[in-house]
Amino acid sequence: MRTYLSAACSAVLVVLLAVLVPVGALSAWVDLEIDNTDRYVDAVAPLADDPDVRNTVADLITDGAMRQLDAGPLQGAARSFLHRAVLSFTTTDAFRDAWTTANRTAHEAVTAALDGSTGEAVTIDLAPVTEQVKRNLEENGVPFADRVPVQHTDITLISADRADQLRQTFRLLRDGSVWPAVATVLLAALAVAGAWARGGGPGHRRSTTAALAALAWTGLGFALGALVLRAVVAVARGRVLSEVPGDETAGAAAVYDALTGSLRTTAWIVCAVGLVVAVVCAVLVRRRSGGGAAPAAGNPGAPAPTCDDGRAGEEWFP
Known part of the structure; x- marks a missing residue:
């Protein structure tokens, strides 16, 4: 028993x-990392070198810019050129700094969205990155660079519906x-x-x-x-x-x-x-x-080993 x-x-x-x-x-993760700005930024800062992040940023900034540009018959060529220019910028130290700045700014918005009212998605606003991209393109004489709008372009981390379920x-x-x-x-x-x-x-x-x-x-x-x-x-x-x-x-x-x-x-x-x-x-x-112990050599009839209270072979690991 x-x-x-x-x-x-x-x-x-x-x-x-x-x-x-x-x-x-x-x-502990929410308290020590998600709610802590420095640790949050330290976790996502290395993503500035991640190819998936760089491609996503380039696509979103280019798409946002092209919605505001009218290059006529050169629309396709302008988009391709601008995308390559933005993607090239994502390999620079300036982009890494802009990415860190964007995430430091976004941290408060991310935690507020998770703790806020319904209907809010959790996003990272790329406006600081777009501003740095535009400045870099203008300095390098890229066509249409002065017409790139600095607007709120977001990477969605959690959709509004899913965020409502997680809040x-x-x-x-x-x-x-x-x-x-x-x-x-x-x-x-x-x-x-x-x-x-x-x-x-x-x-x-x-x-x-x-x-x-x-x-x-x-x-x-x-x-x-x-x-x-x-x-x-x-x-x-x-x-x-x-x-x-x-x-x-x-x-x-x-x-x-x-x-x-x-x-x-x-x-x-x-x-x-x-x-x-x-x-x-x-x-x-x-x-x-004493589980599985053999009788002592030369004494086949010896009793099994006992605990201090004399109960033979009682196992405390059921």
Whole structure:
């Protein structure tokens, strides 16, 4: 009966950790990265060198400019020339600076949109980039450069409909801050400490065995929670990008992957560490409880190893 109760408690612990690990990671991510301007900018700044982002920016700026230009029979040639000029500009340091400026300016708008009213999409405004592009083209004598309008040209990250579905979750994660992650660690510590205390406390072999068993289940729970987190990030990516306009999908995907990179890394690290802890502790528990041990050499009738309280071969890892 005691073994079944232990198994039930272990199962409950694993389930709780499988829920708390992803919730804690997401809440901490919103608090420490999405709500922090410097960390947000640091995450997306390297995308200035990403080919998908550069092509998306060039397409959007060119399309916006051509809607305001009338080059007559040279419209097609003018568009091609302007697109090449803009794409060439995206390889410069000036573009990298403009991209960083645009994202620093956009950060407040992004978090406000996720925390704001319904009907608002989450976007990055490329106006600072367009302004720098226009200045660069004018300095290089590119035809029609002076007629390029500096207007709000956006990369859509999350559509208005999808943002409406995510806002409540985002607010809950923001309110949670780092506390769900703290609660996860405390739960794991209490589970191990409780098992150790039930085993008899200091000086008892059973206490160490019970603590190792609880630690094994805790490691398994963390590993499972990390896999759940990785799945959540992947599913959310597919749903978010499914409603982004086709010509902006590649750029939005690059931004999404950059912002969630820390979550994916955390998931794999926690999963690996959790599995290692679970396996090592399980092996130690089996050895300490005498599971599978052979009789002593030269004494075939010797009894199985016993715990301190005399109960032969009782396993604390059900």
